[in-house]
Amino acid sequence: MRQQIVAGNWKMNLNLQEGIDLCKTIIALTSDATRKVIISAPYIHLASLVTLCKGTNVKVAAQNCHHEISGAFTGEISPAMLADLGLEYVILGHSERRAFNAETNSLLAKKLDAALSQNLKVIYCFGETLEERKANSHLDLVTQQITEGLFHLEADTIKNIVLAYEPVWAIGTGETATSFQAQEMHTHIRKVMTAKYGSEIAENCSILYGGSCKPTNAKELFSQTDVDGGLIGGASLKATDFVSIIKA
Ligand code: PEP
Numbered sequence: 467m468r469q470q471i472v473a474g475n476w477k478m479n480l481n482l483q484e485g486i487d488l489c490k491t492i493i494a495l496t497s498d499a500t501r502k503v504i505i506s507a508p509y510i511h512l513a514s515l516v517t518l519c520k521g522t523n524v525k526v527a528a529q530n531c532h533h534e535i536s537g538a539f540t541g542e543i544s545p546a547m548l549a550d551l552g553l554e555y556v557i558l559g560h561s562e563r564r565a566f567n568a569e570t571n572s573l574l575a576k577k578l579d580a581a582l583s584q585n586l587k588v589i590y591c592f593g594e595t596l597e598e599r600k601a602n603s604h605l606d607l608v609t610q611q612i613t614e615g616l617f618h619l620e621a622d623t624i625k626n627i628v629l630a631y632e633p634v635w636a637i638g639t640g641e642t643a644t645s646f647q648a649q650e651m652h653t654h655i656r657k658v659m660t661a662k663y664g665s666e667i668a669e670n671c672s673i674l675y676g677g678s679c680k681p682t683n684a685k686e687l688f689s690q691t692d693v694d695g696g697l698i699g700g701a702s703l704k705a706t707d708f709v710s711i712i713k714a
Contacts, residue, residue, distance in 0.1 A: 468672050470688075471628060471695040472712045473504035473589060474702025475529065475557065475676075485511045486518065491705040493522045499712050501695055504589075505702070506557050509543050516552045527555035527589065530563055533576035535583070545577075549584040556581050557697075559591040559615060561634045571614030578615065582623055589628045589697065590615060591676070596635035604633075605654050612658055621663050629655060629673045630697040636677025638699055645686045645693075648675045652692035681707050684714035 480488065485507055496503050506527035507515055515526045532542040548556055558577050563569045569577075574590070581588050592611035594604035608631065616627065631651050636643050643651070652673050659668035675687050676697030687693055701707040 468670050468694055470501040471504060471672055471674060472501050472708075473506060473527065473555075473557075473628075473630075473674065473695075473697050474708050475506045475560070475697060475699050476508065476703060477529070477562070477699060478508060479703055480507070480511070482511055482514060486514055488703070488705055489515050489518050489524070492708060493519065493524050495705065495709045496523055496712055499523055501712055503712055504555055506555070506589075512548070512553060513551055520552075525554045527557055528553060529557050529560065531556050531558070531577060531581055531586075533573060533580045535580060545581040545584040545586055548581075549586055553586065555587045555589055555628075557589045557591060557630075559611075561591065561593060561632055561637055565634075571611055574615045575618055578619065578627075582619070582626055587626045587628065589630050589674070591630040591632050591697065593632040593634055593637075593677070599633065599635065604651070608651065608655065609658050612655065613662075617662055621667055624659075624663055624667050624671060627671065629659075629671060630676050631655060631673060632676035632697060638678070640678050642678040642680075642683050642687070643675065645690050648687055648693055649690035652690065656692055679711060681710040681714065684711040688714055 504525045504527050506529050528548050531545040535544050535546045559574045594607045598604050598607050633643050656668050672694040674695050674697045675693050679696045679698050680701050
């Protein structure tokens with residue numbers, strides 16, 4: 467059975483003490499959670515959070531990593547460094563990195579390889595813009611993002627990948643995909659995965675929804691057959707909201 471997951475993406479928010487306080491509250495309030503809980507924090511918070519989360523239900527993720535393991539890349543962080551900290555996950559392909567850092571599917575394919583080579587699990591994000599949805603090209607676009615970013619991987623590595631469908635028009639906008647739109651896309655994603663890797667691997671692959679997910683809409687979204695939890699931005703910064711989404 468595939469894993470149900472709620473991951474929080476703090477983005478470039480919270481100082482270290484605020485992050486530690488939030489993390490402690492999340493740990494305390496989610497010890498009985500049935501979904502796996504992940505928090506994705508700025509690099510400089512990760513070491514402290516890994517220590518705090520040891521032996522708890524909460525896992526820690528980075529928000530990005532470089533596609534090389536080491537070298538002359540000033541200001542970058544390698545997946546080997548993340549693994550060395552004891553991290554389990556890294557988010558790759560978030561729409562903000564695709565948009566502001568020009569991250570392409572082919573670069574992301576290299577990042578995936580580098581992260582997997584260090585035994586990190588990857589939350590691979592993708593999704594269409596409003597223009598692409600209006601042009602009715604969203605299904606094709608998502609197929610392309612999955613094909614170019616992921617399909618070079620061997621079948622036995624897919625168990626280390628979590629997919630996150632995040633329509634760009636719903637991220638941080640307050641506008642959420644309807645449960646129908648989310649289920650329609652997640653069914654499509656699972657079909658695409660089935661065509662490449664077969665039904666057993668596709669059925670076991672967790673597909674998260676992200677985009678203005680809140681306590682008020684999480685239950686409805688997560689009740690869709692192919693929505694296996696969420697990637698949460700804004701609402702993950704407030705313990706009560708995040709925990710109520712985890713338990714939705
Ligand atoms: C995100 O950035 O991954 C996200 C889903 O953000 P928000 O929940 O704020 O829309």
